Amino acid sequence: MTFATLRGAAYVLVHTPDLVAYGSVPSFERARATDFGQNFARSLRTYDEALTYPPHQAFIGNLNPGELAALPRPHHRQAVPGGRFGPRGEIMPQDEFFLWLKAVDVFSLVELEETFLAGCRERFAAHPLVSDTELARLGDGSPLSSIEERVKQGAAPLFHRGRLVGCVRPAHEHDHTLAAGVMLENLVAKASGVIVLKHLVKLTATPASSLDYLIETSEEASGDENQRGGGGFGKAIGEAAGCTRATAVDLRSFCAGPAHGLVNGAALVKAGVFGRVAIVAGGALAKLGLNARSHVQKGMPILEDVLGGFAVLVAGDDGVSPILRTDTVGRHRIGSGSSPEAVMRALVTEPLASRGLTPVDVQAYSVEMQDPDLTETAGAGDIPRANYRVIAALAVKDGHIDRSALNDFVTSRGYPGFAPTQGHIPSGVPLLGHFRDQMLDGKLQRAMVIGKGSLFLGRITSLFDGVSVILEANPGRPAAGALPASHAVTRLALVAHDHEAGATEVERGARLARQRHGLDVHILRPEDVPASITGSDPETRLQRWLEQLLSSGEVQGAVASHYNFPLGVATVGRIVPPGTGETCLLAATTGGSAADRVAALARNAVYGHILALALGNPRPVVGFLNLDGARPALRLVQKLAAAGYPIQLATSARADGGQLLRGNDLVAPPCDVLVADTLTGNLLVKILATFSSGGARETHGWGYGPGIGPGWPHLVNIISRASAAPVIAAALEFAAELARAGFVATMAGEFRKLEDLGWDALLATAQSPPALTASEPPRAPDGELTAELAGIDALELEAATAALHAAGIPTRSAMGCTGPTILVRPSDLERGQDILRAAGYA
Amino acid sequence: MDLENQSRVKALAEEYGPGHLMVVLGGAEAEASGLAAETVTAGDPAYAGPLTGVQLGLRVYHILEPEVKAAIDPQVYEEQVGLMEMVLDVDAISAEVSTIRQQYTRY
Numbered sequence: 001m002t003f004a005t006l007r008g009a010a011y012v013l014v015h016t017p018d019l020v021a022y023g024s025v026p027s028f029e030r031a032r033a034t035d036f037g038q039n040f041a042r043s044l045r046t047y048d049e050a051l052t053y054p055p056h057q058a059f060i061g062n063l064n065p066g067e068l069a070a071l072p073r074p075h076h077r078q079a080v081p082g083g084r085f086g087p088r089g090e091i092m093p094q095d096e097f098f099l100w101l102k103a104v105d106v107f108s109l110v111e112l113e114e115t116f117l118a119g120c121r122e123r124f125a126a127h128p129l130v131s132d133t134e135l136a137r138l139g140d141g142s143p144l145s146s147i148e149e150r151v152k153q154g155a156a157p158l159f160h161r162g163r164l165v166g167c168v169r170p171a172h173e174h175d176h177t178l179a180a181g182v183m184l185e186n187l188v189a190k191a192s193g194v195i196v197l198k199h200l201v202k203l204t205a206t207p208a209s210s211l212d213y214l215i216e217t218s219e220e221a222s223g224d225e226n227q228r229g230g231g232g233f234g235k236a237i238g239e240a241a242g243c244t245r246a247t248a249v250d251l252r253s254f255c256a257g258p259a260h261g262l263v264n265g266a267a268l269v270k271a272g273v274f275g276r277v278a279i280v281a282g283g284a285l286a287k288l289g290l291n292a293r294s295h296v297q298k299g300m301p302i303l304e305d306v307l308g309g310f311a312v313l314v315a316g317d318d319g320v321s322p323i324l325r326t327d328t329v330g331r332h333r334i335g336s337g338s339s340p341e342a343v344m345r346a347l348v349t350e351p352l353a354s355r356g357l358t359p360v361d362v363q364a365y366s367v368e369m370q371d372p373d374l375t376e377t378a379g380a381g382d383i384p385r386a387n388y389r390v391i392a393a394l395a396v397k398d399g400h401i402d403r404s405a406l407n408d409f410v411t412s413r414g415y416p417g418f419a420p421t422q423g424h425i426p427s428g429v430p431l432l433g434h435f436r437d438q439m440l441d442g443k444l445q446r447a448m449v450i451g452k453g454s455l456f457l458g459r460i461t462s463l464f465d466g467v468s469v470i471l472e473a474n475p476g477r478p479a480a481g482a483l484p485a486s487h488a489v490t491r492l493a494l495v496a497h498d499h500e501a502g503a504t505e506v507e508r509g510a511r512l513a514r515q516r517h518g519l520d521v522h523i524l525r526p527e528d529v530p531a532s533i534t535g536s537d538p539e540t541r542l543q544r545w546l547e548q549l550l551s552s553g554e555v556q557g558a559v560a561s562h563y564n565f566p567l568g569v570a571t572v573g574r575i576v577p578p579g580t581g582e583t584c585l586l587a588a589t590t591g592g593s594a595a596d597r598v599a600a601l602a603r604n605a606v607y608g609h610i611l612a613l614a615l616g617n618p619r620p621v622v623g624f625l626n627l628d629g630a631r632p633a634l635r636l637v638q639k640l641a642a643a644g645y646p647i648q649l650a651t652s653a654r655a656d657g658g659q660l661l662r663g664n665d666l667v668a669p670p671c672d673v674l675v676a677d678t679l680t681g682n683l684l685v686k687i688l689a690t691f692s693s694g695g696a697r698e699t700h701g702w703g704y705g706p707g708i709g710p711g712w713p714h715l716v717n718i719i720s721r722a723s724a725a726p727v728i729a730a731a732l733e734f735a736a737e738l739a740r741a742g743f744v745a746t747m748a749g750e751f752r753k754l755e756d757l758g759w760d761a762l763l764a765t766a767q768s769p770p771a772l773t774a775s776e777p778p779r780a781p782d783g784e785l786t787a788e789l790a791g792i793d794a795l796e797l798e799a800a801t802a803a804l805h806a807a808g809i810p811t812r813s814a815m816g817c818t819g820p821t822i823l824v825r826p827s828d829l830e831r832g833q834d835i836l837r838a839a840g841y842a
Numbered sequence: 843m844d845l846e847n848q849s850r851v852k853a854l855a856e857e858y859g860p861g862h863l864m865v866v867l868g869g870a871e872a873e874a875s876g877l878a879a880e881t882v883t884a885g886d887p888a889y890a891g892p893l894t895g896v897q898l899g900l901r902v903y904h905i906l907e908p909e910v911k912a913a914i915d916p917q918v919y920e921e922q923v924g925l926m927e928m929v930l931d932v933d934a935i936s937a938e939v940s941t942i943r944q945q946y947t948r949y
Contacts, residue, residue: 341925379874386870386929393928406928 259451283307509728579668623650899948
């Protein structure tokens with residue numbers, strides 16, 4: 001399964017102290033005769049103060065947001081080094097921004113005073129993102145007198161350090177939706193959006209003209225009195241940024257807009273509608289100075305003096321960038337309710353549970369990342385911290401963590417707030433850039449991005465809103481070994497839809513594996529098989545899906561209760577013999593290594609040896625149980641050892657010695673690997689597993705172990721339909737241990753050595769001569785051979801196959817759950833059954 | 843405390859008598875809870891609402907204070923308040939509200 005990926009995220013802040021007066025709160029407060037008005041101007045920060053403010057440096061990527069936690073609070077008393085530009089964007093000064101307002105204004109509404117314009121032009125032109133078109137649009141400026149006149153007539157004045165340097169004219173005589181203040185608000189959102197989109201294009205090295213779709217997610221409304229929120233920001237921003245091939249849309253859901261944008265963008269890419277989608281938003285003029293009243297009252301600087309902007313690029317799977325798991329989208333439903341618990345359940349625990357995950361399985365969360373310096377003095381508290389605490393409290397309530405671990409959860413999975421209170425800007429998106437870098441560095445595996453919005457503020461509903469999406473490291477990146485061990489998370493698939501105790505037991509097993517062993521377990525269900533995978537029946541499709549996931553590396557291994565291994569592949573299990581309490585391998589436990597009994601026993605010995613090697617035992621000792629055919633099989637392995645394969649053979653612990661093991665040896669094996677035929681091995685595992693449960697449930701052990709065979713390319717461990725949750729969890733951990741140990745590579749390497757030593761020819765000497773066939777057997781593509789002829793004895797498999805060939809029926813052999821099976825074309829099934837019945841093979 | 847709530851508290855106190863009334867707060871912050879407690883005991887500290895200069899002296903508790911918790915069926919409390927009890931700063935809120943209560947409550 002492929003997903004859209006996060007290619008990059010850009011962030012800008014624009015320091016606009018003289019625009020703070022336009023904020024909704026400052027303009028209201030200044031209109032009243034209070035102390036606020038007198039203290040307002042002296043409470044504004046200089047550009048340098050805004051530049052060295054630690055949360056701002058974190059916003060543009062010069063400071064790891066996690067490092068903010070180590071700095072003493074309040075942060076506005078701290079200054080950190082770091083310049084105007086950072087790896088994810090910049091902090092722009094006000095005067096240059098006024099020139100951007102002019103440069104993106106296509107209706108000549110912005111006028112700048114000529115000496116001010118001349119004084120800034122050179123710096124503006126030197127900006128790495130400014131084009132000639134923008135430079136040309138600046139013009140020469142207007143005389144101060146003309147601007148003063150415009151302001152008298154209703155234009156919105158632009159001040160810089162208290163001096164009148166320009167204005168924004170109304171766009172219509174009487175339409176209040178095009179009034180000067182509204183146009184200023186919209187041009188501010190457009191200009192900051194253009195700047196941040198240009199940064200995104202630069203930092204992702206993606207030509208603007210290659211973008212297909214822009215989703216603009218600010219909270220402003222552009223239109224005229226006939227459609228107050230008509231739209232157009234997206235295309236306006238795209239046009240100014242040179243996105244000539246893109247179309248665009250404005251998407252709104254208050255502060256949840258960006259998270260909706262991310263989900264929509266990722267979905268459109270995944271669906272193939274658009275190749276490259278940017279989600280973009282500029283800043284909010286009205287939210288400047290939102291808590292200025294309390295900042296001024298407490299003698300603090302007015303900290304909400306910056307406009308924010310972000311832009312995110314989403315595109316197809318490049319095998320490297322983090323993937324956006326659009327199959328795990330949290331949504332606040334209309335019927336979800338509005339209590340903190342209801343909201344967080346809808347956004348966090350519900351989507352996670354749909355994939356069998358819990359809040360503990362997410363290593364980092366991006367919530368509403370408001371800078372607490374801005375909100376705490378106003379009585380709104382530390383907003384990100386409150387969000388993290390609710391998620392942690394849900395994890396406690398659901399029993400995933402202990403109550404004493406609540407604070408740890410918050411510190412280890414949360415970040416300090418560092419975004420300005422610009423509504424949509426702090427909501428979920430601020431950590432996307434950081435998460436991407438962490439995932440590319442192999443330091444982060446899974447994160448959740450949560451956006452929430454207060455729809456009720458619009459007074460047409462009392463509802464709340466929110467949406468969340470999971471971000472995961474790209475599984476296509478170099479697997480195992482490339483990641484530092486401490487961060488390695490093994491991804492495994494679990495297929496057990498036919499479990500006797502139902503889906504709940506399987507889910508419990510997966511949960512145990514996650515909790516105890518930190519594994520990333522994905523339960524595959526028949527109903528989730530992608531439509532692109534074809535097959536005659538749900539079983540086949542499920543198996544093909546699993547093979548695809550294994551081949552693509554999307555999972556490193558699997559545990560399955562049913563898997564049709566080809567003949568030649570048998571599983572080797574791990575048991576605890578009652579006499580020693582130590583572990584011992586048992587080969588084989590399911591599948592069939594060969595049709596011939598002697599060859600099968602000899603192969604089983606080698607398979608057990610290979611598994612022991614893979615588990616780190618450099619010189620495993622192998623012992624045959626004294627079963628029919630064990631003696632000639634032992635001789636074959638002795639010949640193999642003589643040919644140079646370093647396999648050690650055991651000696652019975654009984655007084656009379658000998659190389660075949662007896663009953664007592666089974667209780668306390670004198671070896672690392674016990675060799676038996678598949679049925680005996682299978683019975684031994686079952687007896688040991690069900691010994692204390694009365695037989696109906698397998699409650700002990702690791703299941704039946706991994707499939708091993710020449711040319712077999714995957715790690716698939718087998719459990720039974722009766723394996724209880726602890727056994728499922730242990731089987732998953734066994735598979736993870738093998739994945740980490742590079743099991744598949746060890747297996748392939750050993751089979752290469754065996755081939756070089758002529759192992760196949762050696763085995764052929766033990767086998768009865770193959771049944772004679774008159775001519776070349778009939779053939780058909782493997783994909784057509786999907787119908788199963790079961791119930792054939794292993795020793796008669798070849799004869800049965802020959803009988804079918806003689807009747808012109810093409811076949812393929814396979815191992816089913818109950819023994820060997822022959823696969824034929826569905827159209828041959830009935831005739832095949834008749835032939836086998838007539839010949840006495842079935 | 844907003845003006846609407848102030849007038850409701852005032853009306854209830856007049857109807858039942860301040861001695862028969864207890865206010866249980868549910869604010870998320872210590873400071874805001876303290877201001878609400880002050881409003882229903884010593885009067886509106888912001889001098890803006892109907893309780894300006896009205897010293898009702900009501901008994902006032904925050905839902906997270908141990909006295910209130912002890913009076914509620916533990917299962918119900920866990921169900922309704924358990925989550926926010928983990929999330930909010932119980933000690934700071936309790937300290938703030940109990941200080942105001944000890945200072946101004948007359949019942």
